[in-house]
Amino acid sequence: MKNLLFWLIACTLLFTSCDDKGSKITIIGENSSNIQAMESLEKEYESNHEVDLVFKPNTWEDAFNKSNQDFANKTGLYDIILQYNFSLSSFVRNDYVYNLDELKQMTKGGDYSFEDKLFENVWKEVGYYYKNPQSPQEGELQSVGYPFSANTMLLVYNKQLFNDPQQQQAYKERYGQELSVPKDMESFYRVAEFFTQPEKDLKGVVLQGATGGWLYYEWISLLQGFDGKVMDKDQGWKGNASTPILLMSPQSIEAANYYKSLKPFNAGNFTTIDAVEQRNILEKGKVAMGIIWSDYMWGLIDEGNGKFDERFGFAPTPGDKSIIAGGAFYINKQSKYPAAAFEYELYLMQETTQIKMIQQGLCSPMKTAYDAPEVQKVPYIKALKTSLERAVYMMEAAPDADLISNALTSALQKIWNDELTAEQGMQQAKEEIERGRAELFK
Amino acid sequence: MNQLKWKLLVICLLALAAGFVVPFLAHVTSFNSAVLFDPYNQFSSTLLRTIGYALVSGTVLIAFGFGGALLLTQVSFFSQLGKNLGILILPITLGNVSIAFICKLLIGDSAFFSSVVAESVYYKLAFLIALQLWQFGLLFIYLFWLNFQGISEVRHQYAIATKFSLYQKLKDIFLPHSINIAILLGTLGFVFSVFEESKIQYLFKASRGTDSELITNWVARNYHSALLVNPDRAREVAFNSGYIIAAFSLLALIALYLVIYFSAGITMRSKVYFSITRDLAIPVKIKKLLGNGWAILLILAVIVPVVICFGYIQFDLGQSILAMGFPLMMVFLATLVATATAILFGIAARLGWQKLLSAFTNRSLLFLMALFLLLIIPPLVILISGFNWMGLIGYNSEWLIYAIWIAGHTILSLPVLGSFVLFNHFRVSTRELNYLQVYRLHTHELLKLSFFSRFKAEYLLLFIIAFSFIWNEAILNNLFSDYIPSFVSGLKMLITGRGADYSQAFGYLLVSMLLAFLSVAVWRFITEKAAKLQSAS
Numbered sequence: 020m021k022n023l024l025f026w027l028i029a030c031t032l033l034f035t036s037c038d039d040k041g042s043k044i045t046i047i048g049e050n051s052s053n054i055q056a057m058e059s060l061e062k063e064y065e066s067n068h069e070v071d072l073v074f075k076p077n078t079w080e081d082a083f084n085k086s087n088q089d090f091a092n093k094t095g096l097y098d099i100i101l102q103y104n105f106s107l108s109s110f111v112r113n114d115y116v117y118n119l120d121e122l123k124q125m126t127k128g129g130d131y132s133f134e135d136k137l138f139e140n141v142w143k144e145v146g147y148y149y150k151n152p153q154s155p156q157e158g159e160l161q162s163v164g165y166p167f168s169a170n171t172m173l174l175v176y177n178k179q180l181f182n183d184p185q186q187q188q189a190y191k192e193r194y195g196q197e198l199s200v201p202k203d204m205e206s207f208y209r210v211a212e213f214f215t216q217p218e219k220d221l222k223g224v225v226l227q228g229a230t231g232g233w234l235y236y237e238w239i240s241l242l243q244g245f246d247g248k249v250m251d252k253d254q255g256w257k258g259n260a261s262t263p264i265l266l267m268s269p270q271s272i273e274a275a276n277y278y279k280s281l282k283p284f285n286a287g288n289f290t291t292i293d294a295v296e297q298r299n300i301l302e303k304g305k306v307a308m309g310i311i312w313s314d315y316m317w318g319l320i321d322e323g324n325g326k327f328d329e330r331f332g333f334a335p336t337p338g339d340k341s342i343i344a345g346g347a348f349y350i351n352k353q354s355k356y357p358a359a360a361f362e363y364e365l366y367l368m369q370e371t372t373q374i375k376m377i378q379q380g381l382c383s384p385m386k387t388a389y390d391a392p393e394v395q396k397v398p399y400i401k402a403l404k405t406s407l408e409r410a411v412y413m414m415e416a417a418p419d420a421d422l423i424s425n426a427l428t429s430a431l432q433k434i435w436n437d438e439l440t441a442e443q444g445m446q447q448a449k450e451e452i453e454r455g456r457a458e459l460f461k
Numbered sequence: 462m463n464q465l466k467w468k469l470l471v472i473c474l475l476a477l478a479a480g481f482v483v484p485f486l487a488h489v490t491s492f493n494s495a496v497l498f499d500p501y502n503q504f505s506s507t508l509l510r511t512i513g514y515a516l517v518s519g520t521v522l523i524a525f526g527f528g529g530a531l532l533l534t535q536v537s538f539f540s541q542l543g544k545n546l547g548i549l550i551l552p553i554t555l556g557n558v559s560i561a562f563i564c565k566l567l568i569g570d571s572a573f574f575s576s577v578v579a580e581s582v583y584y585k586l587a588f589l590i591a592l593q594l595w596q597f598g599l600l601f602i603y604l605f606w607l608n609f610q611g612i613s614e615v616r617h618q619y620a621i622a623t624k625f626s627l628y629q630k631l632k633d634i635f636l637p638h639s640i641n642i643a644i645l646l647g648t649l650g651f652v653f654s655v656f657e658e659s660k661i662q663y664l665f666k667a668s669r670g671t672d673s674e675l676i677t678n679w680v681a682r683n684y685h686s687a688l689l690v691n692p693d694r695a696r697e698v699a700f701n702s703g704y705i706i707a708a709f710s711l712l713a714l715i716a717l718y719l720v721i722y723f724s725a726g727i728t729m730r731s732k733v734y735f736s737i738t739r740d741l742a743i744p745v746k747i748k749k750l751l752g753n754g755w756a757i758l759l760i761l762a763v764i765v766p767v768v769i770c771f772g773y774i775q776f777d778l779g780q781s782i783l784a785m786g787f788p789l790m791m792v793f794l795a796t797l798v799a800t801a802t803a804i805l806f807g808i809a810a811r812l813g814w815q816k817l818l819s820a821f822t823n824r825s826l827l828f829l830m831a832l833f834l835l836l837i838i839p840p841l842v843i844l845i846s847g848f849n850w851m852g853l854i855g856y857n858s859e860w861l862i863y864a865i866w867i868a869g870h871t872i873l874s875l876p877v878l879g880s881f882v883l884f885n886h887f888r889v890s891t892r893e894l895n896y897l898q899v900y901r902l903h904t905h906e907l908l909k910l911s912f913f914s915r916f917k918a919e920y921l922l923l924f925i926i927a928f929s930f931i932w933n934e935a936i937l938n939n940l941f942s943d944y945i946p947s948f949v950s951g952l953k954m955l956i957t958g959r960g961a962d963y964s965q966a967f968g969y970l971l972v973s974m975l976l977a978f979l980s981v982a983v984w985r986f987i988t989e990k991a992a993k994l995q996s997a998s
Binding site: 049096112288459 | 664956
């Protein structure tokens with residue numbers, strides 16, 4: 020018995036000691052083209068630094084849950100957390116992550132010249148927060164993290180259909196105009212209507228009607244085309260109990276009616292269509308257009324070995340503005356190697372690195388990287404840059420973000436299914452949001 | 462070993478299982494029932510819908526399993542067809558996510574599926590029940606049919622000699638012999654339906670707007686919303702709803718037991734015999750033909766969808782096999798430990814409570830309830846408890862994590878595997894145990910005689926089920942997926958979200974199918990061997 024105990028203890032100690040690998044930086048995030056682009060440069064970084072990079076790509080739900088549980092239980096498993104802007108508020112308010120000033124103090128001689136090259140609007144939306152979260156009324160802001168990606172929504176269209184002379188001719192005969200990629204809500208409707216050709220098994224558009232944020236994101240993107248807003252504020256993560264909800268505005272009602280009016284032209288089973296399903300439908304080539312997330316574009320066109328599916332074209336969403344989304348690098352306060360983690364972050368933020376990663380699918384937050392000759396072959400690069408330059412707040416990112424997304428999704432699905440009128444749906448969503456916010460902010 | 466020691470062993474194992482959810486149990490002092498009475502959050506309506514669905518699903522599964530097995534009574538276990546019926550275990554070994562993905566590939570683009578999506582929630586739930594029938598119902602038919610093999614030949618001969626009608630056979634032979642297994646399978650069918658998430662989420666994107674959420678969807682959605690405030694609030698949401706879900710599930714489960722127990726009891730005690738079934742004398746040849754036809758139909762029901770699915774997928778196993786090599790080895794290890802523990806548990810329980818656990822009775826109900834308590838705790842709550850435990854234990858060594866992972870699987874699978882063993886051990890009579898103990902047989906001889914030799918095949922089937930259970934498990938595998946790659950998490954990542962890549966997902970699906978076929982082949986080998994032994998004897 021004593022011998023057995025001795026061997027058990029000895030083995031445990033041996034196994035424990037075997038795991039000590041020095042500076043190991045663990046990065047968790049949603050499995051996407053962004054984290055895959057970072058992984059593609061893993062060896063390059065490790066060969067020049069005494070650091071072991073360990074990537075933990077997960078589904079969004081798992082990455083979100085695991086990082087939050089890691090913070091809450093103070094287990095310090097993940098050094099760098101790649102999360103989207105709706106997590107920013109929680110991470111800062113609960114004091115889970117370092118801010119940039121703290122990190123800069125830890126790291127001497129860092130090159131921060133890239134900061135001027137970032138899309139300022141994106142950085143302010145995904146990486147800034149109140150300096151004193153307990154007293155937001157003071158208004159002073161701090162930078163918490165650099166953006167790892169700059170996302171927005173784009174219009175994707177089927178080039179084969181748009182370039183078909185017969186279709187162009189038919190469009191001109193029917194509408195008296197040249198067939199072109201829609202730039203406003205009116206032409207978007209017209210083109211969707213035109214390409215709905217049952218005899219050819221064609222549909223005009225494929226909308227994302229699924230729960231989980233998909234419907235909400237898409238609808239607010241269209242709401243933006245009507246100059247509408249969900250709330251009267253200038254940053255997604257701002258807001259308090261008294262921030263006005265604008266869902267009963269004429270723009271919101273019009274956007275809801277407009278969305279519903281696209282029903283006859285829509286492909287797929289609406290309420291089951293998320294971004295992956297939308298991509299699957301687009302790939303079949305029987306749909307003219309879709310509003311697609313920028314970080315889903317790489318998966319749509321990438322054929323490996325630097326080749327792209329040339330069937331698709333990309334343009335900014337209808338209207339004169341785009342929505343800002345994306346995420347930031349957050350460095351865990353429980354990290355054993357915050358300085359090493361920040362150094363790695365700085366490497367990723369350099370322009371040369373950003374250019375390499377764009378060619379692997381990154382939606383870069385660096386404006387100047389989009390002008391590099393190497394990235395011009397990426398089919399969506401111009402549309403993405405234009406969209407990011409004109410992007411403004413549209414997506415909620417405060418603690419009430421999910422509440423708003425759920426309320427609007429529920430109302431819009433009911434409007435789509437003729438259970439509610441646009442007015443009733445918007446009223447219902449507004450009431451639910453107000454009730455929930457009163458509870459959240461009390 | 463005397464009875465007390467066996468009892469202590471069982472209690473220790475149960476305490477270990479309960480220990481896993483201590484963070485959840487300890488939180489009960491802060492329980493707030495407000496969620497149940499909030500008129501706006503739709504918790505109550507979602508819970509009622511889920512419980513109702515699970516009760517219907519559990520009942521349909523049992524009826525389908527029992528009825529389907531009755532139609533197979535003419536098929537001998539040792540015939541070629543009987544041995545091939547082992548393929549009915551294939552669907553369950555595929556797991557929820559693979560089945561949802563296969564379903565999507567096969568009918569996701571069909572007009573039929575679109576019409577189900579467009580209709581009310583009842584159509585979606587009916588569709589889910591149909592999927593449950595394929596996943597669990599076919600296995601249930603097989604298990605009921607295997608159970609029928611234990612009916613003594615004397616009874617069958619008596620029934621023939623006294624010209625039993627079909628109804629008499631059902632009432633006096635098959636029903637009394639099936640009550641225990643019906644209770645067990647009913648429980649599993651109910652629990653798997655209450656906590657159904659993957660299939661409804663992946664296929665229908667369950668939502669409030671379409672009134673199609675089940676309770677797991679509700680909890681997950683509200684938990685994620687609350688995480689935007691902070692993890693403590695999120696935990697409160699999950700735990701508070703968890704207590705209510707567990708309580709309602711327990712009540713519903715008791716109701717289901719009572720329905721099965723009393724309806725079977727009333728039927729068995731009834732003196733009423735329907736003469737029509739006596740007049741309905743079907744010639745043996747026709748009976749055999751019908752039985753064989755039904756067996757072939759069942760086999761085709763398993764094979765045809767899988768074969769059609771092969772037409773959709775690209776055969777590229779390379780990377781998937783490499784990625785799955787390590788987890789496969791770990792699952793194999795965990796299965797060994799979990800199966801051994803479940804067998805030990807089943808033996809200890811049978812020897813510790815020789816009278817109480819000799820059959821399913823009102824008295825043994827409490828014991829079984831204790832065993833099933835872990836099954837009625839929502840998976841998300843168990844996941845959060847796991848995070849809490851790991852917060853205390855820490856992730857300092859990968860070897861420690863591997864050990865915890867194996868121990869965790871052993872504990873979490875104990876209610877299902879342990880109850881399977883326990884129900885099989887009802888076949889060891891108390892008289893037999895007393896007899897062997899009077900002769901002061903050494904413990905290992907007693908174990909060999911009464912358990913290991915007799916239940917060899919059942920234990921092997923248990924191993925196969927345990928392997929599939931652990932391979933497709935979504936809680937622990939998710940919790941530790943950063944250390945031990947999880948098949949379920951990996952496949953989910955490849956069919957949903959930004960990293961979705963169907964070409965890679967096909968590789969995962971192929972691995973899953975290969976494992977399923979391997980399980981069937983192993984079981985076929987075992988039955989073949991048993992047949993040879995039978996013919997030799």
